[in-house]
Amino acid sequence: MKKKITLTGKILLGLLLGFLFGIALKQLPSGYIKDTVLLNGVLKILGSGFTSAIKMMVVPLVFVSLICGTASMGDIKKLGRIGGKTMLFYLGTTAIAVITALFLGSILKPGAGLDMSNMVSGEVTIGESKSLVDIILNIIPSNPIQSLANGEMLQVIFFALLTGIALNLVGKNAEPIKVIFESANELCMKMVNIIMLFAPYGVFGLVSSTFATVGSDAIIVLLKYILIVLLGMIIHVTVVYGGLFKLFTKQSIKPFLNKFTRVAAVTFSTASSNASVPVSLEIMEELGVGKTTRSFTIPMGATINMDGTAIMQGVAVLFIAQIYGVDLGINDMITIILTATLASIGTAGVPGVGMIMLSMVLTSVGLPLEGIGLIMGVERIIDMFRTTVNVMGDNIATLIVSNSENDLNLDLYNSKPLKKVA
Template sequence: MKKKLSLTKKIFLAMFLGAVFGILVQRIGSDFIKDTIILNGFVKVLSNIFLSSIKMMVVPLVFVSLTCGAASADNIRKLGRVGVKTFIFYISTTCIAITIGVILSLTIKPGIGLDMSHLLVTEPTISQNNSFIDVLVNIIPTNPIASLVNGDMLQIIFFSILLGIAISLVGKKAEIVKNAFESLNEVIMKIVQIVMSFAPIGVFALMTNTFATMGFNAMIPLIKYMFVILFSLLIHSVFVYGGMFKLFTRLSIKPFLKKFIKPASIVFSTASSNAALPVTLETVNEMGVDNSISSFTIPLGCTINMDGTAIMQGVAAIFISQVYNVDLGLPAILTIILTATLASIGTAGVPGVGMVMLSMVLQSVGLPIEGIGLILGIDRILDMCRSTVNTMGDCICTIIISKSENSFDTSKYYSSEVNTDILADDILETTDC
C-alpha cells in the first residue's frame, strides 16, 4: 500500500508549488487573468478561508487551554516548594527567551526589504497612546463575556488563568468543571487538527499571492527571519540555559550534552517534545535526578515551558510588523512579550497550535494575521529546532531543581552509561507539533 505524505511534507510541497506558481502568475501579461481571476479570485478565496479558520480558533483555544493549564496548579500546590521553584524557572526563562528574540529582530530587522503594506485590506490598529501601565491596568476585564466576544486577548488570558486557579483551589467540588474543560479542550484540539489538515491549501494560496506580488524579493527576508530565530535559539541555549546550569549546579555540562542526545534526536525528528516524554524522563533519571522530581517537572515542562515557541512568536510578530510597515511602540513590544509569556501556560503539543497562538499574539497588538502565510511553510523546519530547545529547558530545570532539593546523584550524572533502548515504533507513531 502506498504511504501517504505527512502533513509536514504536504506543507513543504505546497510552499514550493505556491512559489513556482506565483512566479509564473507574475509573468502573465493579462491583468484580467492575473488579478481578477487568479489573485483576486480563487487565490484570495482560499487564503481568506484558511486565515478565517485560524482566527476562528483563537479565542476558544486560548480560553479553554489556559484555563486547563492553570487548573493543573493543584499539582504545583501539592508539591509546595518544588512546584513554586519549577513554575518560576519555566515562566522566567520563557520571558527571557522572547525578549532575546524581540531584541535580535529589532536589531537585525529581518522584515525590512519586503514591503507588503499595499496588500492590506484594513489598516492595522496599533495604539501608540497607551502606556505599558495602561496595558497592565486594562488586563483586568470589566466584562469577561464582552472580552471573549471582542477578542481582547490579554483580558481573556487574565480571566482564563484566574478561572483555572479558582478551579484548582476549590478542589474536588470543582472536579466536574475541570473535567468539562479538559473534555472541551480535547474537542478544540481536534478541531485545530482538522483546520490544520487544510494548511497545505492555505499555504499554496498565500505563497502564490506573495511571490506573484513580490517575486524572488520575498526570499531574502524569509532567510533572515530563519536566521534570527535560529540565532536566538542558540543564544538562549548556550548563555541562558548553559549559564543557569553552571551557576546553580556547579556541574560540567559535557555529561548532560552527551546524554541529552537521546531525547533530542526524537524531539528533533518529530518536532514534538510530548513525543519524547517517556525517553526524556528516562534520560534525566539516568543523569541522577530523583524520580519524584522528574515525574513532576518534565510533564509540567511539556505543558508550560515553551521557550523556543516564545522566541518564534516574538520574532514573527516583529518580522510581520516590519513587512507590513507597521511601527510598534514600546508598549506594543512589551505587550507582545507579556502575551507570549502568559500564553505559554496553555500552549499544547498539538499540530497547528503554535500558529494559532501566534495569531493571538498578533491580534493582541493589532498586527495583520495575513502575515502568518509568509512564515507558515518554513515554520515546519524551525519547529524541529525550537522543540529541541523546549526539551533542553525541561531537562536543565529538572536537574537544577533536583540539585537544590539535595535529591541528585552526582556520581550517576558523571557515569558514562547511557541506555539507548528506544522503541522505534514509539518514535514512528509520533506526530509533529
C-alpha cells in the same frame, strides 16, 4: 565483530535518510505515485502512525507520573518549594527568550525590504485565542474524565496534582491506590519503550514528508527570518540554559548533552513537547534525578515551558510589523513580552500550537492576523528547532531543581556509560 547500532543511532539515521529522500521526492513531478502512494500513503502511515502512537501515551503517562510524583513527596511544603522553583524558572526563562528575540529582531530587521504581495497566498485560519482570565479558569476541569478523553493538558495536570496531594494527605489508608498508580506508571513506560522501537521508521516518514512538501522558494525568501530565529535559540541555549546550569549546579553540562540527543531526535521529528515526555523522564532517571522531582517538572514543563516558541514569536511579530510598515514602541514591546510569557501557560505541547500563541501576541499589539500567512511556509521547519529548545529547558530546569532539593545523584550524573563487551 560488528558493533550493534543503538536506537538513538537508528533514529538519527532515519532522520538523515528522511531528509535525503524528501529532497529527492520534491524534485519529482506530481502524480499518482508521488502524491497518493508515497506522500499520502506510505510516508503518512509511517509518520502519522508513529506520532499517533506517542500521543496515545501522553495523557495516561502525564496523569499517572504526576500523581506518583506528588504523592511520593511526603512533605507538602516540599511540593510547594519544587513547584515554586519550577514555575520561576519556566516563566523567567520564557520572558528572557522574548526579550532576546525582540532585541535581535530590532537590530537585524528580518522583514526589512521584503515585498509582502509576493509572499502572501491563500487565507489563513487560526484557532481562537483566549484571554488570561479564561486560561486561568480553564485550568479547573468541570469533568475530569472528559478532560482526560480530550487531552486538555492543563486540566489533566490540575486534577493529577490534586489527586496526588489528596493521596499524600490521606497517608497509610491510600497506600493500596498508590501502589496501583506506581504499577500503572511502570506499565505506561514499558508501552512507550515498545512504541519507541518503531521511532526510526516514524522519523523517516515525518522528515521525508516535510522536506518533500516545503517549497524551496519559501525557504529562500524567508531565510533571514529563519536564521534570526535560530540565532536567538542558540544564544538562549548557550547563554541562558548553559549559564543557569553552571551557576546553580556547578557541574559540567556534557553528561546531559550526551543523553539529550535521544530526546532531540524525538522533538526534532515530531515537533511535539508532549511526545518527548517519556524519553525525557527516562534520561532524567539515567542522569540521577530523583523520581519525586522528575515526575513533577517534566510533565509540567511540556505544558507551560515554551522558550523556543517565545523566541519564534518575538522575531515573527517584528518580522510581520516590518512587512506591514508598522513601528512598534516600547509599550508594545512590553506588551509582547508579557503576553508571550503568559500565553505559554495556556498552550499544549503539540505541533503547530505556536501559531495560536502568535495570534494572541499579534492581537495584543494590533497587528493583522493575516501576517501569519507570511511564515506558514516555513513553520514546520522552525517548529522542529523550537520544540527541541522548549524540551531542553524542561530538562535543564529538572536538573537544577533536583540539585537544589538534594534529589540529584551527582555520582550517577557524572558517571561514564559502561562499554558493552561482545
